Amino acid sequence: MASDSVKLYTAIYVALLVLAFSKFVFFEFPEYFTYGQAFAGTMVAAAIKSVLIVGYFQHLRWENKSLTYLMLLALGLAMLLMAAATYSIT
Template structure:
């Protein structure tokens, strides 16, 4: 991938991060918590996939490596949700 591609991905990630900040600072968190939470989570997942695919080069790796990373991510998320649930 050339510098142009990395620059495009960087600009997209920057735009999504800015959108997350706008959602948070627009007051949606207090008035429509679950809507703001959903928007921020969707943008976070899109950003994480973009970083993994392009900056960690998973897009060009064999699918087995991608599935291995995906399995680790799912396990980490399951442990995070379990820990959060145990706090409640």
């Protein structure tokens, strides 16, 4: 059983390394990616990395669903506050 969890965490760690390296690839090879594509790819990679970190390294995957929904609610409210702050600065 312990061997399975080591394999899982190793695979997630390698995935995180590959996703982190993708930012370098997106921005250091402008002949293959426009700035918009590089930015979008970086945002997608960051979202995937966040899900992997929160789900596995912070063990949210094995928690009650109510805690997951509470975290999603907090994230949504934080996004609304940032959007409101953005428009209130002008």
